[in-house]
Amino acid sequence: MNDNATPPSDAGSAVSLDHGHVEGTGERLPAHFENPGLPPHQPRWSDVDEGAAKRAERQVLTFFLISILGTLLFVFSYFAFSIDQLIFLPWFGHISILHLGLGMGMALSLLGIGIGAVHWAKTLMPDTETVEERHPLRSSDEARRGLVDTLVEGNKTSQLGRRPMIGILGGTAIGLFAVPPVLQAVGGLSPEGMPGGELHHTFWQRGMRLMRDPEMTPIKATDVTLGSAFHILPEHIDASLEQLEQLGYVTAQERQSGDFQHDQHLGYLERKAKACVLLMRLQPEDLKVEKSREWGYYGIVAYNKICTHAGCPVGLYEQQTHHLLCPCHxxxxxxxxxxKVIFGPAKRPLPQLKITVDDEGYLIADQGFAEPVGPSFWGIHR
Ligand code: FES
Structure with missing residues (x-):
C-alpha cells in the first residue's frame, strides 16, 4: 500500500534561505531546511480489514439514504402544508410547519450527500499519496494518454462494480437533489407563489377607498394635482374581522372557516406590506399604454409599491421623467x-391597481390587483 509514497526525486536536497530573521525575536532563521519528504504511509482500517470496509460502506449508504429522505421531506412539506399551519417548539415558539419541513428537508438532503461523499472518499476510495513535479502547462501526449488510463483505472478502483449500491443510492440522492430547485423555479420557495396562491391577493377589494398613508384620510380625484404623488393604503386596513364582516367585506362563513379570499385574516403590518400603493397624476396623453389609461382615472394611476426585484418599497417618484426609482438596487x-422596468435588476413591471371614483368623488379601487405583488421570485413571473 506504500508503493506511491516514494519521496520526490529531489528528496534530501536542501532549500536555501539566504537571509531572514524571526520577526520580533532577532533570531536568525537556519540557512537550510532539510526536505522531510512524505511521512510513511499508514493504511486505513478499511484497507486491512474487510469488516471495517463493509461497515464504512453501510455508513455511506446510510448517509445517502438520509439525503433521499430529506429531499422527500422537502417535496412532501412543499405540497402538504400551508404557511399558516403552525407548530409550537420549545425555545423557538410558534413556527410554520411548512418552513420547518422545507428547512429540515433541505438540510438533511445536503448534509446526507456531503457527509456520505466525504466518508466514501476517506474510507473506501484508494488512499495513495502521489507527488507530481511542476511541468509545462500543456501535458505531453504521453501524460494525456496516462490521464485516460487513470480515468479508466479510477472507474475500476472506485469499486462501483463491487459495491453497486453506493452508485445506485449516491446517484439517486444527487438526482433527487435537483427536485427542490425545480420546484423553486416553478413556484417559488412557497406554494403561496403558485397560481391561486396568497400573493395573488391583497387587502384591496372593489369599492374600498384610497386612503392617504399615514393620515388614513380619503382622497378625492381633485386632490391629486398634476405631478403630485401620494402614499396610499386601503380603507379599513386596520379593521378587525368583526368590523370587516359588519362592513360586508367578509362573510360569516369565511370567518368561521378561516378561508378568506383576500388578506383580511392577516395582521395590520402584513396587510399593509402587501397592499401599499403609490398614486400619481400625469397628463392622460403621457400614458403610452392603453391599459394604464383605462385602469387609471383621467391620468391618475396607482401602482403597488413593492419592488419586483427583492421587495424594497419603491418610493422615489421623479415627476419630470415620470420614473419610479427603487432605492435598494x-x-x-x-x-x-x-x-415597465427600464433599468436595474427587477424583471417585471409594478402591478397596477384599477381605480375609479365613488358618488362623492373619492378615489376607490375598482378591483384588487390582477397579478401577484412582490418580487418575481415570490411568484411565477420571471
Ligand atoms: S429591491 Fe428594488 S431594485 Fe432591488
Whole structure:
C-alpha cells in the first residue's frame, strides 16, 4: 500500500534561505531546511480489514439514504402544508410547519450527500499519496494518454462494480437533489407563489377607498394635482374581522372557516406590506399604454409599491421623467409605460391597481390587483 509514497526525486536536497530573521525575536532563521519528504504511509482500517470496509460502506449508504429522505421531506412539506399551519417548539415558539419541513428537508438532503461523499472518499476510495513535479502547462501526449488510463483505472478502483449500491443510492440522492430547485423555479420557495396562491391577493377589494398613508384620510380625484404623488393604503386596513364582516367585506362563513379570499385574516403590518400603493397624476396623453389609461382615472394611476426585484418599497417618484426609482438596487420603472422596468435588476413591471371614483368623488379601487405583488421570485413571473 506504500508503493506511491516514494519521496520526490529531489528528496534530501536542501532549500536555501539566504537571509531572514524571526520577526520580533532577532533570531536568525537556519540557512537550510532539510526536505522531510512524505511521512510513511499508514493504511486505513478499511484497507486491512474487510469488516471495517463493509461497515464504512453501510455508513455511506446510510448517509445517502438520509439525503433521499430529506429531499422527500422537502417535496412532501412543499405540497402538504400551508404557511399558516403552525407548530409550537420549545425555545423557538410558534413556527410554520411548512418552513420547518422545507428547512429540515433541505438540510438533511445536503448534509446526507456531503457527509456520505466525504466518508466514501476517506474510507473506501484508494488512499495513495502521489507527488507530481511542476511541468509545462500543456501535458505531453504521453501524460494525456496516462490521464485516460487513470480515468479508466479510477472507474475500476472506485469499486462501483463491487459495491453497486453506493452508485445506485449516491446517484439517486444527487438526482433527487435537483427536485427542490425545480420546484423553486416553478413556484417559488412557497406554494403561496403558485397560481391561486396568497400573493395573488391583497387587502384591496372593489369599492374600498384610497386612503392617504399615514393620515388614513380619503382622497378625492381633485386632490391629486398634476405631478403630485401620494402614499396610499386601503380603507379599513386596520379593521378587525368583526368590523370587516359588519362592513360586508367578509362573510360569516369565511370567518368561521378561516378561508378568506383576500388578506383580511392577516395582521395590520402584513396587510399593509402587501397592499401599499403609490398614486400619481400625469397628463392622460403621457400614458403610452392603453391599459394604464383605462385602469387609471383621467391620468391618475396607482401602482403597488413593492419592488419586483427583492421587495424594497419603491418610493422615489421623479415627476419630470415620470420614473419610479427603487432605492435598494436602482431598478427604475417608467410610469408612462405601465411601470415597465427600464433599468436595474427587477424583471417585471409594478402591478397596477384599477381605480375609479365613488358618488362623492373619492378615489376607490375598482378591483384588487390582477397579478401577484412582490418580487418575481415570490411568484411565477420571471
Ligand atoms: S429591491 Fe428594488 S431594485 Fe432591488
Amino acid at each position: 436602482q431598478s427604475t420603472f417608467d410610469v408612462t409605460q405601465d411601470c
